[in-house]
Amino acid sequence: MTAETTDRTAPEADDEFTRGWRDWREQHRAALADPHGFLAITGLHWLDGEPQRFPDAPGAWSTGPGGVTVDLGEGEELIVDGAPVRGRHSFGVLAERTGVTALWGDAAIEVAKRGGHDIVRPRHPENPLRLAFRGTPDYPPSPAWAVTGRFVPFDEPRPTKVGAAVEGLEHVYDAPGRIEFEIGGTPLSLTAFNGHGPGDLLVLFTDATSGVTTYAANRSLHLPPPAADGTVTLDFNRASNLPCAYTDLATCPLPPAENRLPIAVEAGQRIPYERAAAEER
Template sequence: MTHTETHSHDADVTDVFTDEWEQWHRDHETRRAEPHGFLAVTHLHWLTDAPQRYTGIPGVWSTGPDGPVAVLDDGDTLDIDGSTVTGEHRFGPIPERGGVVAGWGDTAIEVARRGGHDIVRPRHPNHPLRAEYTGTPAYSPDPRWRVTGRYVRFDAPRPTTVGAAVDGLQHVYDAPGRIDVELDGQPTSLTAFPGHAAGSLLVLFTDATSGVTTYAANRSVAVDAPGADGSVVVDFNRATNLPCAYTALATCPLPPAENRLSVAVEAGEKTPLRQYVPDVR
């Protein structure tokens, strides 16, 4: 292969890499801006054992050992799993990081458990954060930030406690293993949490760009299931912001200490153009 042919081949590979990233980024932005996505969250309510009324949702709500309970007023209904609910509805115990969505007109009411607390978050498509969303800036894709590493499975999952975007809240994840990679010439070990797809992994991290060009508290990168030989690909070009970068109504986890990197990962999503902070006056 001549020098010219080599250059042409490299350019073709880069073009494919860029095209694939741009398609991924468009798809990610589309999902983020869905009518009842996290940009549509209007309130965050922390349920207690005392029945209370809350802004943005119907009825009176409380929780206890048997899970959240909603007592609706006459004429109010909720749509849950295809059924119409009236009067009193008991959701039952909700697992940590689990949740149920109840429909109420144009509003989707998320009933969930985060950090050991039952919460309710109404989501409305007309919420200004979503209605006025124009996208998230990102670094141009660069193949140097797509790195191959090795997954090292722990003998047993390690309970790992991390902080949260909400002061005083903690999350506990069972970390199945770590990912060893080299970043900017530095050997780096990243604690990995379970991903959304079976066998996949999720890495929460900060780096030297955090609080400068990228969101200060955290970013995340999804990693496909390791190969049979333990090999993994960590593509920091696909590092994304968590909901807390956009709204103070999120309970996102913070990275474990070992995932706070000293290198500047100049890849992936940058600081959002806007964060929603509710007026609590």
């Protein structure tokens, strides 16, 4: 199978809707296949006050009130912000869900904060998981799964605590409102988080396919800002897997309890080949 392979019984149409979906699918595939993407991660290292060395990164790493520090040994070097770094280097205090990337040869060393914890997550292009990547199976695209909804803002954004793919870790996201919609005559709603851009929304959800044909823990929808009247389109054909569907070295958030849909959303990405193979072992 190639990266373009999908699980379907009929050929794709070649209309504007399907072409747009194929472009989206290719962008998702390219991001995963990037030399320093999530499939390149070789370790998830949790830092504390005791300096630690890791097999996939140079230096001894620790964290404390002043933030993350690395002590590089003789002959060790990182490139930070385009400049070579030797000896001791402080990355400072990182804000939640932010990070910096240092280069080490052809590898990228991600230094980040997740769930209140400082981590080091090296990314090596030659990681076997990345080299074996062949795309993600998905449901055939259908305009019927592009559902019109209405965004209903909360009076104030609600800090919402959710679990994570890593046991014991928690994330807190601001929820600006919920999206109300119907599928097959069933009224439904999803709590929305702030997305990456101004006014963008992020929805995390599970449904009746979760753990059957789609990844059990979560799928996501990235939505543009709602229209002035609150109208927004939930295109479930673009329901995508988060990195934790492919690797156990991701700290992805789980959906809030109210985002467990009672229906089967037979659209979007399915269980990755990598996850299915891991569960068979």
